[in-house]
Amino acid sequence: MSALCIAMLSFASQASVQPTTLEEQAFTRATQVEQQMIEWRRDIHQHPELGEQEIRTSKLVADHLNKLGLEVHTGIGRTGVVGILQGAKPGPTVALRADMDALPVKEPAGLPFASTARGTYHGQQVPVMHACGHDTHTAMLMATAQILAGMRDSLPGKVMFIFQPAEEGSSLVKGGEGRRWGAQLMLQEGLFDKLKPDAVFAVHVMPGPSGQLSWRSGATTASSDDLSIKVVGRQGHGGMPWNTVDPVVTSAQVIGGLQTVVSRRTNLTQSPAVITVGMINGGSAPNIVPENVEMAGTIRTYDPAVRAQVAHDVKLTSEKIAESAGATAQVSIVPAYDMTINNDQLTERMAPVLKRAAHGNVATTPLVGASEDFSFFAGKVPGLYFYLGVTPHGQDPATAAPNHNPKFFVDEQALIVGARAMSGLAVGFLSEQAAQQ
Known part of the structure; x- marks a missing residue:
């Protein structure tokens, strides 16, 4: 013991x-x-x-x-x-x-x-x-x-x-x-x-x-986990988006999808959880679809099991939403505080x-x-x-x-x-x- x-x-x-x-x-x-x-x-x-x-x-x-x-x-x-x-x-x-x-x-x-x-x-x-x-x-x-x-x-x-x-x-x-x-x-x-x-x-x-x-x-x-997501698409002309894979639109879909990790995948009767995207950066001109968009945020939980499940679901959700748009999502979750x-x-x-x-x-x-x-x-x-x-x-x-x-x-x-x-x-x-x- x-x-x-x-x-x-x-x-x-x-x-x-x-x-x-x-x-x-x-x-x-x-x-x-x-x-x-x-x-x-x-x-x-x-x-x-x-x-x-x-x-x-x-x-x-x-x-x-x-x-x-x-x-x-x-x-x-x-x-x-x-x-x-x-x-x-x-x-x-x-x-x-x-x-x-x-x-x-x-x-x-x-x-x-x-x-x-x-x-x-x-x-x-x-x-x-x-x-x-x-x-x-x-x-x-x-x-x-x-x-x-x-x-x-x-x-x-x-x-x-x-x-x-x-x-x-x-x-x-x-x-x-x-x-x-x-x-x-x-x-x-x-x-x-x-x-x-x-x-x-x-x-x-x-x-x-x-x-x-x-x-x-x-x-x-x-607990606090540092979240970063890089959505990689294909750059091109903003007037011809069909020739691109738009990481801006995909990032918006990822952010919306992340909220369902809490509202639909986390048992909130067991313990609360929070996912916040506090930073988003991408693009260089209004008529250019950029190559990639980078996001950063934080994940907060109060139970070790919920913490692990949320991390898994954040990664899965981000990657699959990006994949459905023809893009890729590179997800990093770094534990900061218990x-x-x-x-x-x-x-x-x-x-x-x-x-x-x-x-x-x-x-x-x-x-x-x-x-x-x-x-x-x-x-x-x-x-x-x-x-x-x-x-x-x-x-x-x-x-x-x-x-x-x-x-x-x-x-x-x-x-x-x-x-x-x-x-x-x-x-x-x-x-x-x-x-x-």
């Missing part, structure tokens, strides 16, 4: 985590570090860095962890930082993860700490902004490290603080078959080989009532901790169409990925600017809830597991 199965059975046999003195200490210490956490967040926000270029941010994190007396490892996954906190008592290992990278987005003026940074994204100079909230994730985990380092004499086991680069992808090299970055690259370089945690947790800020924590068991975020699966037993056991951290302000989150490379960590050990609402009081979260939007805004008063949650999960998990050993 695998270690993962044993861990899952162990979780299933245990009751929900109850409040402890350690949790109360962690929550108190969170209040003490709150202002420093906000200052870290503003500093990181003002100096954003793209994926695999998080040099300044990594140094800020590593310097902080070194000051706390942690065992610090740098350069993992190119710019990742990992800190190991050894508790004074024997026990299990828990991992806490934060992503550090920003996006190629221009931030509007207004905040006194607004970004004016520019960076290189796939060879192009672009504005850079923390438009997804990774600045808050880094600051909350830095605060959590300080909280738990001050409690090391009472901690059973170890805490692994994972500061991960390139969650949004590499800004240096475009993805492709065999290309790894972020969580995958950290794992490939042996992150869990020498010290494999018994569980891993992560929080992500989202539009939602400020300070509200939300989560769900099972599938949480979608679906994030929250371990059912772990989620059930740790839910009371999250409720206490948010003072009861909790909700069940729906499935999210975005993807997360936390999925690769949660694919190795039981994981729990949850959300923190950061929409200011008095503003409707439904109309608030979403993540990746230049107007995405964070209510910093919510960050203490994230720090309480992460530190509470760590001490709760360690205490509960240590008691079972």
Whole structure:
């Protein structure tokens, strides 16, 4: 039986985590570090860095962890930082993860700490902004490290603080078959080989009532597969299309056909799926039928079996529609991110901790169409990925600017809830597991 199965059975046999003195200490210490956490967040926000270029941010994190007396490892996954906190008592290992990278987005003026940074994204100079909230994730985990380092004499086991680069992808090299970055690259370089945690947790800020924590068991975020299709026909005069094989018309038929993969071939009572063609390019003049048309898009699913079936059907549908028009379709589907699966037993056991951290302000989150490379960590050990609402009081979260939007805004008063949650999960998990050993 695998270690993962044993861990899952162990979780299933245990009751929900109850409040402890350690949790109360962690929550108190969170209040003490709150202002420093906000200052870290503003500093990181003002100096954003793209994926695999998080040099300044990594140094800020590593310097902080070194000051706390942690065992610090740098350069993992190119710019990742990992800190190991050894508790004074024997026990299990828990991992806490934060992503550090920003996006190629221009931030509007207004905040006194607004970004004016520019960076290189796939060879192009672009504005850079923390438009997804990774600045808050880094600051909350830095605060959590300080909280738990001050409690090391009472901690059973170890805490692994994972500061991960390139969650949004590499800004240096475009993805492709065999290309790894972020969580995958950290794992490939042996992150869990020498010290494999018994569980891993992560929080992500989202539009939602400020300070509200939300989560769900099972599938949480979608898998993401990069889709590219090249339809090859026969070039000729636009006024005599009968002498050509028109890849433009054929591409339109392919795009329409792809929608039937979801609506007619996928069992939507089992699990949702999405196929989006976001780019199409072909032709050089209005009176020329081009030789080929290229399309690119994304496939999102929440179940491994559905993922495999959709990929098969996309390829078959594209090729056969093209063939019926006398053209050919070259289809490439490259897996990018797995679906994030929250371990059912772990989620059930740790839910009371999250409720206490948010003072009861909790909700069940729906499935999210975005993807997360936390999925690769949660694919190795039981994981729990949850959300923190950061929409200011008095503003409707439904109309608030979403993540990746230049107007995405964070209510910093919510960050203490994230720090309480992460530190509470760590001490709760360690205490509960240590008691079972």
